[in-house]
Amino acid sequence: MTVSTPDRRDSGNAETRSSSLDDRNVVLTVTGSIAAYKSCHLVRDLVRAGCRVQVVMTESAAEFVGPLTFAALSGRPVLTGLFSDVPPGSPVHLQPVEWGDVLVTAPATANYIGKLAGGLADDLATTIAQAFDKPILIAPAMNPRMWKNRAVQRNVDLLKERGVNFMGPVEGAMAGMDEQAGVGRMAEPHLIFDRIEELLSDPTWRGKRVVVTSGPTREPFDPVRFIGNRSSGRMGDAVARQARLKGADVILVRGRGAAGAPPEFVGLVEVETAREMSAAVKEHFDRCDLLVMTAAVADWTVKKPSRSKLKKRDGAPVLTLERTEDILAWACRNRKKQALIGFALETEKHLEEAKRKLVDKDVDLIALNDPTKADSSFGGDSTRLTLLTRDEKVIELPLLTKHAAARRLLDAVEPYLPKP
Ligand SMILES: Cc1cc2nc3c(=O)[nH]c(=O)nc-3n(C[C@H](O)[C@H](O)[C@H](O)COP(=O)(O)O)c2cc1C
Known part of the structure; x- marks a missing residue:
């Protein structure tokens, strides 16, 4: 009996190959x-x-x-x-x-x-x-x-x-x-x-430092309640793990509402609010080579959260919101050598909006997620991303597991990483 020649099994709808296992x-x-x-x-x-x-x-x-x-x-x-x-x-x-x-x-x-x-x-x-x-x-x-x-x-x-x-x-x-x-x-x-x-895995990124943000932020309006969002953190966790598999040292700044356990062998910083996430990114930004902002950071926070639990009998509260800091914009203004990846989730005119974000924010790569596509699941295990690079390349990825998509994303940003 001999070891037979290569063959590929049907992987169902989502293409699940990732480069460290593909063809091995x-x-x-x-x-x-x-x-x-x-x-x-x-x-x-x-x-x-x-x-x-x-x-x-x-x-x-x-x-x-x-x-x-x-x-x-x-x-x-x-x-x-x-x-x-x-x-x-x-x-x-x-x-x-x-x-x-x-x-x-x-x-x-x-x-x-x-x-x-x-x-x-x-x-x-x-x-x-x-x-x-x-x-x-x-x-x-x-x-x-x-x-x-x-x-x-x-x-x-x-x-x-x-x-x-x-x-x-x-x-x-x-x-x-x-x-x-x-x-x-x-x-x-x-x-x-x-x-x-x-x-x-092939650790070609050994010695590189990557900061990844992941998951939702929560903006409290009293000690037990908050305004949140549906982000599961799976994409950010996948990016963190794939960067680690490439040999990088990874800091994962992760919203506490993210689903499941965080990946292993990364430096984990757990945060609650947009303000905390911003502080954690700022702390680690100077020493990093790449910042990947996958977190769904709240755009607004509650201006004056109540110190005590709001009572039903006092009627519906009126919450005044104020803008949170745009962490990616801060990173763009303060970058020295760092490469930057932003994520865009647009429901309308998504390609134009993503291009605008790429130029306005002056980032190296925008990963566009179109939640209106039936198979692009917010919170699921697979995703269909479009990558727009600084050099005006538009890379439409097929439906992939988040791990495989994360791998492609990191491969695509490689030309923009600071040279050693
Ligand atoms: C029902 C059953 C379950 C067994 N489960 C185990 C097991 O989980 N681990 C183990 O070391 N041996 C287990 N054994 C014993 C091994 O099958 C046995 O030591 C056998 O010689 C192992 O052969 P192999 O190492 O060549 O596969 C089990 C045996 C039986 C009958």
Whole structure:
């Protein structure tokens, strides 16, 4: 059996490819744990992101999930036996070693980890791993008592010393097992996916500093109520993560109303109001190379918020609003070398409005979001952006995940970054 030629799976409506995973080869080894079914999701997500995935299964793994499932999801035959289907003279066991950019084992059994630590290679999965000289990521899954076993722990330490990356296991009930609490459950596929993306990323922005604003601001009118907006912060979080994957040091100034957890490995500054966001940007602006303003900053704030909670019985309050500071305009006036990206969300004459903003604010790039387009979701996971650059280039991106769009955005601003 040979490692077959590249193919692309249909990624549905949204084009989900992002450049760190696009066109990369992932060898995914599945070993004999109930968590093997979770790796089906991992294969699907990797293929959707543009990877080629070669699944390798141990004999025990095939007791849990049929190779056919993985073959269908990856679009290529699953490799199982060391000696099966080998054409004479063909070193089939070494093909995935040459071919793969990363080796991921998920789930990894205690047995597999032990064999790797001991230098054993008695099946295809361990033979590949012993010869693999590019990044290896292991996601163990096992009964908490097994995980605590000193021999298992020692094997994990040995592999870590040799540069093998581990993800999990985490605390939680084991799928279909005795619901035993403790650490042993395989890390969730989306987290393994993120880690693979990190391992495959090309850190060409190392040494660069990026400030990203994200999410909504909230303008209080009494101690418990505020005027807010619908921004989820997903776009800003995606920009921050992609800048980090490019190797930059990232400060993420994030409105507290943003959805979900912020990305990892960024300097997080949580803010509430437009005034706080402005102060945080000003604090970090001097030392940055790029400012990306994705946050939905309130245009108005309440002039005199009440110090005590407004009472219903006192009738509807009349709120007097005043303009907040235009942070992007401040950044344009005070820039020295920094590149600037602004976001525009226009419901009418959107292209003209975005062009006007580009010129008026003198920024390097405007990302235009047209919320009237049916598939451009405010708060969703995908977006259709139009990028307008200082050099009058208009780049219409297709419908992309916010991560893929963020990656394209950062690629497009690269020519405007200060030269080292
Ligand atoms: C129902 C069942 C579930 C199992 N789950 C795990 C597991 O989660 N982790 C583990 O290390 N071993 C587990 N085992 C034991 C492994 O399947 C066994 O050690 C096997 O030899 C591993 O082979 P492999 O490492 O070549 O895949 C399980 C066994 C059974 C019968």
